Amino acid sequence: MTKKTALITGATSGIGYQLTELLAANGYDLILVARNEEKMLEIKAALPDHSVMVIKKDLSEQSAAKDVFQSVESAGLSIDVLINNAGFGLIGTFDTVPIEQQTQMIQLNVLALTELTAYFMPQLKRNKGRILNVASTAAFQPGPFMAVYFATKAFVLSLSEALAEELKGSGVTVTTLCPGPTSTNFGVVAHAEDIKMFSKTMDANRVAKIGYQAMMKGKSVVISGALNHAGAIAAKLLPRSWGAKAVRFVTKKS
């Protein structure tokens, strides 16, 4: 029997790395996409029983998603699982974080995810595949001091929920994973390690397992952790201005 193939963006670190391990343990062949080629080759070398394709790509560059799709097609491969995980955040007031960096964030978190989903949809429909989009609990309310990041994740959640409904009956499932603060490299990249929001974090391995299991069950949305779940419910019930105030309290640098 031919093995199924999963494409994972941001496979080199954190949640994406843990998802990669889980997929390999469950017998998937892999297509890894990220910028750190050395790390991807290391993952490949550690999985001699799997076919692993490595695509070194900066997904914040325009047309990166198309390049990835063309590389997969040229290799004669077709995917059964698409994991749109790569993403980053930046902390700071809207006017102090350079707009070029905010635009890169939108390009990666929003556009690359949308484009990869579109390019691979015909393959996923043919293979009755699964999509896992990594959003965040940031998707549930506005996020002062991480305004663009929170907005990108609101987009990911809205798009993914809409596609989950639209694709019912097609054989393709779309799952959105909404992690809360998780121990990965995210805090370092965002310059956010010292803020209140990151005082308590979940294990990336636990978060990845929750996402993987939800994807396999074809669930539409999954929030990792009871506390994060409670926060998401509160965000739904309370005025959005209260949500913004609560985020301000945990994201403001002292």
Ligand SMILES: NC(=O)c1ccc[n+]([C@@H]2O[C@H](COP(=O)([O-])OP(=O)(O)OC[C@H]3O[C@@H](n4cnc5c(N)ncnc54)[C@H](OP(=O)(O)O)[C@@H]3O)[C@@H](O)[C@H]2O)c1
């Ligand atoms: N950690 C948290 O607290 C948290 C909470 C909620 C949601 N999330 C979401 O979880 C996802 C994974 O993040 P993480 O926490 O695991 O962070 P991480 O440890 O920093 O991992 C991010 C991954 O994305 C890849 N990546 C970053 N920029 C890229 C680019 N321009 N092109 C291609 N790949 C790129 C990185 O690989 P390279 O550096 O090799 O390119 C890395 O593999 C993100 O979407 C993030 O928004 C994280």
